[in-house]
Amino acid sequence: MNLIILKSPPSSDLEAAELILACAAFEQAPALLLLGQGIHWALKDAGSIRADSKALNKLFSALPMYDCEQIYVEQDSLYNHRLNANQLHPFCTITDTQDIKKLMSQAKKTVAF
């Protein structure tokens, strides 16, 4: 299992998401771990960063269709940003530090944004 960690908030061109989708297109759908400001990727109401760019919530909600079904959001990051699970896409799994350690140790390759 490959792991992509999103620590940075979404950028206007969603370039991190492009790598996720490319891996999925080559039948290597990675697990995703959202930490820190990266949790903003998973917000249900996340719109476009720029007026002429793609809507983030539409792109993110399509990930399960590309077999990206392991999407984890760090519990502490949610708390620190005053967000809750109801604000996230329903297919996200809230996870704690212990489970994150396991996830990272199980990953064959990791790329972080």
Added chain:
Amino acid sequence: MTTDSLNYTLFIKSSPFNDESNQTAAAFAAAVLNCGHKIDRVFFYQNSVFTANASLTPPQGQTPHHQLWTELKAKYDFPLQVCIANALRRGILDETEADRYDKQATIHPDFELCGLGEMAEAMHSSDRIITF
């Protein structure tokens, strides 16, 4: 290459103008190669694609950012791959894309524009992915 040697892919994201990631990555690549390992490829993504700009003209006494890589490539011959979508957004074009968009090519000839499929392939085939 020894029997214990590993294939490394270096995945570089940071702009060469922002921090030392570019130099650190090149130093890491040199160390890896000196230890008998192999660089499968270096993949430039996001703002790191500026490294491939052939027109970089640093002040006297400084070397252009791409020179670190072209010297290593000349010695060890590994691909310097630049994400095509990220590059075009930032004005880094090869001859083909320059013709397509009626602009001038800006990429250094030792670098090549590639699709993200190359990075997906590296995620599968390389022993190690190191992100800078």
